[in-house]
């Protein structure tokens with residue numbers, strides 16, 4: 001990619017094309033690159049293992065039926081998101097990042113059958129995090145996600161026991177959606193069990209709200225086991241891509257076992273950072289990130305955002321609050337301006353909205369309890385209604401005022 005016949009463009013490379021990566025790319029292309037002294041010298045390069053982006057919060061409902069959502073809205077081509085920008089200003093590279101050479105400032109990307117070596121001037125790490133279950137996000141390509149959903153849909157009608165491990169929002173919403181679906185289809189004999197090692201489900205919400213959610217689950221027919229840990233499964237890889245719908249025995253910390261025709265491990269997430277040196281990572285595998293959203297141990301002009309980063313707790317609203325600050329600081333770094341950084345501070349007030357099927361919901365926002373009907377109204381279709389503006393970049397029409405470049 002060249003701005004003229006001799007000068008190669010400086011790549012601002014973004015690893016991962018989802019909530020953090022796509023938003024950063026739009027913000028840079030709309031507000032940062034045009035304000036640099038020589039905008040034609042730069043190219044924003046997005047790298048992702050998936051050619052499509054998915055509305056991830058919708059997974060608990062989307063996995064059950066293809067008709068639950070408009071598939072064209074649920075999955076959107078990453079390249080389509082950027083067609084409004086002139087060619088040469090941006091580029092999409094499809095492939096898995098294998099390693100990053102921080103000294104030579106090169107990235108090694110493995111495509112379908114060839115490797116790409118990308119030089120970077122600035123780098124944003126936004127590769128997110130994977131769930132043990134392949135049903136809950138883009139652990140690989142969108143085709144792989146769709147094929148995992150298909151496998152579960154085929155297994156669902158004959159399932160007598162379904163076990164969901166993990167009492168966070170992903171596990172709770174998945175158990176509720178499955179229960180509602182099976183109630184609707186008349187499969188009331190299917191036992192759904194939700195297991196959490198904590199003493200309540202939804203540990204990020206106050207206990208009165210969590211208890212309400214548990215009542216809703218019970219009403220839907222879900223059995224909830226708190227203070228119970230899954231110690232092992234047989235087969236060992238139950239619920240992962242290699243044994244997604246295998247008949248499973250779930251071993252519990254209370255020495256009991258549960259049979260499962262479908263086992264869904266919705267426990268925790270694993271940051272997608274294996275391509276980075278361990279010295280850059282926290283003990284839970286996220287990129288150590290400072291309040292300016294830089295990864296200071298990685299080197300100059302290297303940043304991290306989203307679930308792959310320690311910047312905040314994993315949530316989309318935290319990413320949205322951080323994007324303008326990240327891009328403001330990138331702009332300063334590209335200009336070589338020091339001492340004028342903006343600082344990101346997470347809003348740690350109780351904020352979480354959880355749908356329990358189509359008729360029930362619980363939640364809180366900025367420390368305030370929200371009635372269920374308000375959560376249903378706001379979160380509606382698992383936020384799918386918000387994605388057209390997000391993926392097209394319209395969400396970032398307005399930007400922070402930046403320092404003028406000379």
Ligand SMILES: Cc1cc2nc3c(=O)[nH]c(=O)nc-3n(C[C@H](O)[C@H](O)[C@H](O)COP(=O)(O)OP(=O)(O)OC[C@H]3O[C@@H](n4cnc5c(N)ncnc54)[C@H](O)[C@@H]3O)c2cc1C
Pocket residue numbers: 015016017018019020021047048049050056057058059060095096097098126127128129130131136137138139140169170272275305306307308314315316317353
């Ligand atoms: C089931 C579920 C429901 C959720 N519901 C909500 C909700 O209602 N509200 C909310 O605020 N948050 C919710 N979350 C959390 C939210 O989805 C995440 O915070 C958000 O997706 C993080 O975005 P991200 O861009 O950091 O990473 P991700 O969305 O994880 O995307 C990372 C991208 O990087 C790509 N990638 C990964 N590794 C590589 C590699 N080595 N090379 C190239 N590309 C790679 C992936 O393919 C993916 O496209 C939910 C999460 C789950 C699992």
